[in-house]
Amino acid sequence: xxxxxxxxxxxxxxxxxxxxxxxxxxxxxxxxxxxxxxxxxxxxxxxxxxxxxxxxxxxxxxxxxxxxxxxxxxxxxxxxxxxxxxxxxxxxxxxxxxxxxxxxxxxxxxxxxxxxxxxxxxxxxxxxxxxxxxxxxxxxxxxxxxxxxxxxxxxxxxxxxxxxxxxxxxxxxxxxxxxxxxxxxxxxxxxxxxxxxxxxxxxxxxxxxxxxxxxxxxxxxxxxxxxxxxxxxxxxxxxxxxxxxxxxxxxxxxxxxxxxxxxxxxxxxxxxxxxxxxxxxxxxxxxxxxxxxxxxxxxxxxxxxxxxxxxxxxxxxxxxxxxxxxxxxxxxxxxxxxxxxxxxxxxxxxxxxxxxxxxxxxxxxx
Numbered sequence: 303x304x305x306x307x308x309x310x311x312x313x314x315x316x317x318x319x320x321x322x323x324x325x326x327x328x329x330x331x332x333x334x335x336x337x338x339x340x341x342x343x344x345x346x347x348x349x350x351x352x353x354x355x356x357x358x359x360x361x362x363x364x365x366x367x368x369x370x371x372x373x374x375x376x377x378x379x380x381x382x383x384x385x386x387x388x389x390x391x392x393x394x395x396x397x398x399x400x401x402x403x404x405x406x407x408x409x410x411x412x413x414x415x416x417x418x419x420x421x422x423x424x425x426x427x428x429x430x431x432x433x434x435x436x437x438x439x440x441x442x443x444x445x446x447x448x449x450x451x452x453x454x455x456x457x458x459x460x461x462x463x464x465x466x467x468x469x470x471x472x473x474x475x476x477x478x479x480x481x482x483x484x485x486x487x488x489x490x491x492x493x494x495x496x497x498x499x500x501x502x503x504x505x506x507x508x509x510x511x512x513x514x515x516x517x518x519x520x521x522x523x524x525x526x527x528x529x530x531x532x533x534x535x536x537x538x539x540x541x542x543x544x545x546x547x548x549x550x551x552x553x554x555x556x557x558x559x560x561x562x563x564x565x566x567x568x569x570x571x572x573x574x575x576x577x578x579x580x581x582x583x584x585x586x587x588x589x590x591x592x593x594x595x596x597x598x599x600x601x602x603x604x605x606x607x608x609x610x611x612x613x614x615x616x617x618x619x620x621x622x623x624x625x626x627x628x629x630x631x632x633x634x635x636x637x638x639x640x641x642x643x644x645x646x647x648x649x650x651x652x653x654x655x656x657x658x659x660x661x662x663x664x665x666x667x668x
Contacts, residue, residue, distance in 0.1 A: 303331040305467065309351040310475060311445050312488055313424025317408055317479040330354075331469035332461050339606065343436060343532045344454040348447050348466060349474050352421040355447060358461065358464060359439050363406050364458050366437040373401040373409050373518055374440060376427040377511040392393035396427070399520035406430070412517055416510055420444075423507050424482030433556040436533035436649060443462055444476040502555050527565040529610045531558050535603055542598035549591055553591050559596070561610060563586045568618045574649040582650075583630065589642045613621070621647045629663070 308328040309596070310316070314449070332348035347634060351380050365370065376396040401409075409430060420428050421441070423504040429440030438450045458468065490498040493505075503509050514520070531539075536557060542551040549555050552560065569586035575582060592611065594606040622645035646663060 305331070306465070307349075308349050308475065310423040311352045311424070312493060312629070313426075313443075313485070314475060314532075315443050315481050315483060316475060317481070318479045320480070326476055329467075329469065331467045333469060334454055334458070337530065339412055340530065340532050340535075341602070342534055343450055343452045343530070346449040346451065346454075346457055346461075347474070348449075350447070350466060352418075356413075356417055356422055358447065358466075359430065359441070360406070360410065361460055361464065362439050362451075362457070363437075365453070365460050366432070366439075366451060367405060367434055368432045368435055368437050370403050370405050371409065371430040371432045371437070373405050373413075373514075373520065374427075374429045374431060375399045375401075375511060375514055375520060376443065378425050380508065396425070398523045399515050401518040401520045403413050403432075404518070409518075413514075416514060419485060419505070419507070419510055421498075422494065423485050425484050426507050426511060433531065433558045434507070434533075434536055434554075436531065436536060438530070441480060446474060446476055449565060450530060477512050479541075482554065506550075524569075526569070527562060527610070527614065529558070529561070532620050535599075535606075538599050538603060539595055542595050543591075545598065546594060549594065552591060560569050560588055560591060561607070564592060564611065565614045568614050568621075571647045571649070572617065574650040574651050575647055575654050578653045579661065582619050583656055586630075586642050589640070593640060613642070618642060621649070623648045627663075646659075 306329060308330050310328075325517075330347070330348075330350045332346055333381050334344050334346040337343040337345045346647065348358070376398050378396050379395065387393070387606065413428075420426055424445070425438060425443055427442040427444075429438065431438040436452050440449075449457065461468065463666045484507055485493065485497060495506065538644075539557045540553045543549045543557075564585070567588060570576070577585075592607065599607075619641055622641075625645035626646060628639050629646055648659065650658060
């Protein structure tokens with residue numbers, strides 16, 4: 303398969319000294335490797351001309367049998383956070399937003415007026431994911447496309463059909479010294495013709511990404527817990543949940559969301575839990591469900607989930623006081639109770655504290 307020289311977006315510029323060192327030319331193509339922490343999934347990384355990326359993303363969705371997904375958007379909330387960092391002040395990370403699950407067609411229809419800006423701005427990344435299918439496709443601010451999949455044969459066949467060669471040990475532009483530029487940094491004559499016609503405000507990533515957040519009903523995501531569950535792992539979790547009469551409603555959901563919900567609950571407890579006693583019990587119930595699944599699935603997957611939650615669990619245990627007292631564990635006579643039922647968080651909000659007093663957990667003057 304002949305090699306096609308890589309056309310870079312205007313938001314990426316290779317350093318001149320890198321070009322003078324006689325580095326090999328950059329070409330379109332892809333590499334892939336096993337995804338760390340999984341036994342059956344792969345990470346594909348590909349570079350191609352910007353105008354080819356939307357069609358490739360749609361083809362990857364089809365190959366992954368995804369009829370719906372959620373949109374992912376990463377951008378910097380202000381100009382200051384776009385500035386390069388140094389050893390003492392590392393660069394700020396972009397804000398991350400997710401949309402609700404939407405049809406693939408609805409997402410691309412809504413993105414159409416913005417695609418050229420998303421593809422060329424050096425401070426913006428976007429993608430789609432369907433966690434239940436173990437599929438994530440993301441075009442980063444580095445302007446490479448990554449795809450997580452459990453069917454590398456199907457994807458390699460797709461790459462061949464799209465004319466993208468497997469380049470093995472190669473140099474992508476992200477391996478070379480380079481700078482990122484926003485669309486506002488360029489004179490109009492350096493921009494693609496369609497972008498040169500836009501107003502200055504429409505070229506501002508803070509402005510047009512804000513429009514996308516509003517249009518898609520997106521919400522900010524704190525990525526304090528990072529993991530990936532494959533389709534096979536999700537299937538195993540679903541089978542386990544279907545065995546439990548009280549957990550069957552969770553079986554068809556993305557179990558990764560349950561892990562994230564537990565992490566979010568712990569975060570709420572760290573700043574002072576503002577819900578009532580029922581809300582608190584619901585949070586603990588999430589950990590009940592997780593514990594049940596860990597006990598039902600095979601050992602490697604159970605170990606993986608324990609590892610995912612190790613830091614979150616440790617944070618929660620540090621919050622608990624009066625740990626010799628058993629809080630509440632409905633429908634279980636397990637002794638000793640799991641750690642999340644041993645004691646109470648140190649900073650209950652006024653509503654939870656009131657409910658705990660009514661339950662006799664502690665006296666009002668304590």
